[in-house]
Amino acid sequence: MFPYDSTLIAAVAVPPRTVADVVAIMQEIDSTCANTDGLKWFNWLYLQVTLAVQQRVNAVAFADPAWIAALDVEFAGFYFAAIGAALTAGNAPGCWQAVFNARNQPAVARIQFAFAGMNAHINHDLPQAIVANCQSTGVAPAHGTAQYSDYTALNATLDGIINTAKQELSVRLAGDALPPVNRLEDVLAAWSIAAAREAAWNNAEVLWHLRDAPPVSATFMASVDLTTAAASKAVLIPV
Numbered sequence: 468m469f470p471y472d473s474t475l476i477a478a479v480a481v482p483p484r485t486v487a488d489v490v491a492i493m494q495e496i497d498s499t500c501a502n503t504d505g506l507k508w509f510n511w512l513y514l515q516v517t518l519a520v521q522q523r524v525n526a527v528a529f530a531d532p533a534w535i536a537a538l539d540v541e542f543a544g545f546y547f548a549a550i551g552a553a554l555t556a557g558n559a560p561g562c563w564q565a566v567f568n569a570r571n572q573p574a575v576a577r578i579q580f581a582f583a584g585m586n587a588h589i590n591h592d593l594p595q596a597i598v599a600n601c602q603s604t605g606v607a608p609a610h611g612t613a614q615y616s617d618y619t620a621l622n623a624t625l626d627g628i629i630n631t632a633k634q635e636l637s638v639r640l641a642g643d644a645l646p647p648v649n650r651l652e653d654v655l656a657a658w659s660i661a662a663a664r665e666a667a668w669n670n671a672e673v674l675w676h677l678r679d680a681p682p683v684s685a686t687f688m689a690s691v692d693l694t695t696a697a698a699s700k701a702v703l704i705p706v
Contacts (some may be wrong), residue, residue, distance in 0.1 A: 468570065469495075470498075471501075478484070479571040482544050485536075485540060486521045489517055496510045503573060505572070506566070506570045509582040512636075513546065515631075517543070520539050523535075523624070531617055531622065535617050536605050537600050549567075562586065562591045565587075575706035576706055578636040579702055581636055582630055583703050585663075586702060590691065594667050594670035594674055597618075597686070601614075609672065619662070654667065674687065
């Protein structure tokens, strides 16, 4: 879809091992994508979030910073995998494919791409990343744990970054300026990072209990993908 897509595919070919690896890959995506590429604007927002997480991990601002760092890497891996799947075979999960199918549409605002990406990544990918991280660390996802407290402690930081992004991106098209639009503003105002992340944790607990029943787990995630894809498409309606 863009002449540099092969560069993006190469950038995500090797899974990250550290938060620093995640940052480096996102920086390469940012420097590669043109301003007219909707992917750039989700990646830009995600990069700000990852830098904030990295800063807090380095400052040991968590009860279990290693767990949060591992989750950050696991989580980013789903995003990078979606890029590879969408750009090589066009078969990313439906919620992600909706973003990639629209990434060259100049009538879609930058903030719409950012929020559509967050919708796909948090609602679809985050529950799976939590479960994968819990399996590798031997910690079951549950409310009341130190890991859950660390997880929710990020909400205020993320909320501040997203509010800044609304100011930075909300009135711009992928390639030009756009006056404020009430419908778009209403959608963005109603979206809550804390609520989305809480729903993702709840779904992770469901997936954890389904881990010994792969067909049921797959059916559950297919349902999550369908609803998340519908939301992505709604967010990406040109304003």
